Amino acid sequence: MKNHTFISGLIAFLVFSPFSEADLLTTPVHQLRIYEIPRKNVQFFHERFHNQCLPIMKKYGFHVLATWQSEFEGKVEFVYLLEWPNTKTMEQSWERFMADQEWKEIKKATAAAHGTYVDKIENRTLLLTDYSPGKSLQR
Numbered sequence: 001m002k003n004h005t006f007i008s009g010l011i012a013f014l015v016f017s018p019f020s021e022a023d024l025l026t027t028p029v030h031q032l033r034i035y036e037i038p039r040k041n042v043q044f045f046h047e048r049f050h051n052q053c054l055p056i057m058k059k060y061g062f063h064v065l066a067t068w069q070s071e072f073e074g075k076v077e078f079v080y081l082l083e084w085p086n087t088k089t090m091e092q093s094w095e096r097f098m099a100d101q102e103w104k105e106i107k108k109a110t111a112a113a114h115g116t117y118v119d120k121i122e123n124r125t126l127l128l129t130d131y132s133p134g135k136s137l138q139r
Contacts (some may be wrong), residue, residue: 029125030065031082031090036075036120044114045078052106060093060100077121087125 002088084090
């Protein structure tokens, strides 16, 4: 269901985007991910993300710029920002990551041990404007 939400969001982004398809395939993009985490699993979530998720993400070309923890409307959130060379690479990397057998086994084992690690995921694809000071973030 979460993968379906990601794909639906991406399709809506592409359909309503002011950018051309060529822009999306050649322009560096950033991706903002916001996870709502059950309070009882905050520590376990951070341990899994740091020790298990990040190494697998690296294998598939994920470039994590920063990670944060926040409180919003009484809920704990984990927020991270990724940088991609283009949307095609982003989509392909996510597909490979979600299909990774090691990641599937980790999720299954941690869910069995501690229950739900993520209650909700928000995903936003961010395209830098021409006047953005963040243009310096591009590789």
